[in-house]
Amino acid sequence: MAIGNLTDEAMLLHRKLKGKISMESKMEIDTTDDLSLVYTPGVGDVCQAIVENPNDVNELTARGNMIGVITDGSAVLGLGNIGPKAAMPVMEGKCMLFKKFANLDAFPICLDNQNTEDIITIIKSLEPSFAGINLEDISAPRCFEIEKRLKDELNIPVFHDDQHGTAIVVLAALINALKLTENSKEECKIVINGAGAAGLSIAKLLLEAGFINIILVSLEGVVCEGEPWLNNSQQEMAKQTNLQKVTGTLDDVIDNADVFIGVSGPGALNGEHVKRMGSNPIIFALANPTPEIEPEEALSAGAAVVATGRSDYPNQVNNLLVFPGIFRGALNAGASDITVEMKISAAWAIAEMVTEQELNPNYIIPDALNKLIPFTVANAVERAATYSKAISNESY
Numbered sequence: 001m002a003i004g005n006l007t008d009e010a011m012l013l014h015r016k017l018k019g020k021i022s023m024e025s026k027m028e029i030d031t032t033d034d035l036s037l038v039y040t041p042g043v044g045d046v047c048q049a050i051v052e053n054p055n056d057v058n059e060l061t062a063r064g065n066m067i068g069v070i071t072d073g074s075a076v077l078g079l080g081n082i083g084p085k086a087a088m089p090v091m092e093g094k095c096m097l098f099k100k101f102a103n104l105d106a107f108p109i110c111l112d113n114q115n116t117e118d119i120i121t122i123i124k125s126l127e128p129s130f131a132g133i134n135l136e137d138i139s140a141p142r143c144f145e146i147e148k149r150l151k152d153e154l155n156i157p158v159f160h161d162d163q164h165g166t167a168i169v170v171l172a173a174l175i176n177a178l179k180l181t182e183n184s185k186e187e188c189k190i191v192i193n194g195a196g197a198a199g200l201s202i203a204k205l206l207l208e209a210g211f212i213n214i215i216l217v218s219l220e221g222v223v224c225e226g227e228p229w230l231n232n233s234q235q236e237m238a239k240q241t242n243l244q245k246v247t248g249t250l251d252d253v254i255d256n257a258d259v260f261i262g263v264s265g266p267g268a269l270n271g272e273h274v275k276r277m278g279s280n281p282i283i284f285a286l287a288n289p290t291p292e293i294e295p296e297e298a299l300s301a302g303a304a305v306v307a308t309g310r311s312d313y314p315n316q317v318n319n320l321l322v323f324p325g326i327f328r329g330a331l332n333a334g335a336s337d338i339t340v341e342m343k344i345s346a347a348w349a350i351a352e353m354v355t356e357q358e359l360n361p362n363y364i365i366p367d368a369l370n371k372l373i374p375f376t377v378a379n380a381v382e383r384a385a386t387y388s389k390a391i392s393n394e395s396y
Contacts, residue, residue, distance in 0.1 A: 070135055143197050165322040
């Protein structure tokens with residue numbers, strides 16, 4: 001569908017529906033008996049039961065299946081800091097996807113506040129209403145502090161999808177792409193263009209998964225220990241990446257790279273760059289809607305595998321592959337956190353959805369609309385969470 005037509009249809013849809021989500025009761029209220037059961041006086045006994053055993057809130061109310069989708073509107077899609085009201089259509093869409101793909105109830109909350117401490121305080125105060133928190137479209141570097149503090153201070157899973165959802169799908173796609181190019185994770189050179197929330201999280205997860213030679217590039221230049229412009233998160237990552245301590249720009253580090261991962265902007269990479277990379281280079285140009293390099297140009301310059309963030313090209317890196325299943329698995333397991341092991345398990349589950357017979361340069365990750373994916377991811381996440389619990393219990 002052409003972009004112009006898509007815009008027109010999207011506007012008409014939203015105007016017609018006046019929003020994409022609504023709240024529905026699980027039962028009809030037709031009699032006074034119905035009313036007395038769902039509200040006063042019957043509900044009082046249910047409240048008292050929760051007073052006596054607070055954990056019963058997840059069995060006696062919708063909380064145990066409810067995700068809070070929370071943003072401050074500071075980094076929405078490719079639109080930037082558009083504010084909380086303008087962010088609502090995205091949050092509604094996210095809630096729809098939670099319900100459609102994992103039968104999770106989700107509620108959008110758009111905060112008219114971009115102060116880090118205030119956001120942490122507000123979300124902590126919302127914990128009684130939700131079994132999990134999906135942070136969405138919060139700008140870096142504030143998003144790192146917000147997520148870290150909430151993970152430390154809450155007893156429910158907290159997941160910033162822009163960071164970890166993207167990282168998990170990239171890892172899944174890379175696992176399969178490397179099978180085609182026959183490179184090993186220990187030997188391949190990876191250049192990540194973009195050192196914001198997504199780029200830093202991709203680098204961190206790849207390191208945790210066993211990749212070694214990773215170089216990050218930001219708008220200011222190559223992320224290298226000692227550079228004065230690095231923020232705190234970039235400084236930490238600089239200690240673990242760019243082992244040769246190269247400085248400069250993308251042009252200075254692209255030679256002999258086996259993998260380019262772009263989470264930056266259009267035009268960052270060109271055909272000449274691709275030709276200077278190693279043999280059979282892998283290109284993940286994930287900027288949306290216009291990638292760092294058009295797939296046709298990357299392929300003509302010698303790329304072996306190309307992935308983008310777009311649905312009109314093969315190999316779409318789409319967070320929908322991750323967030324419904326990872327929350328479903330975490331809640332099923334009664335997990336209080338989404339751990340590294342759970343994220344890596346999710347990535348392998350996604351990668352293994354593509355069979356050896358199906359795997360080819362145009363099919364390294366499954367279609368995001370495959371309804372088996374959330375349950376496959378949920379099962380993998382639940383197993384990882386259960387295993388971690390067992391190991392933790394044995395250590396005492």
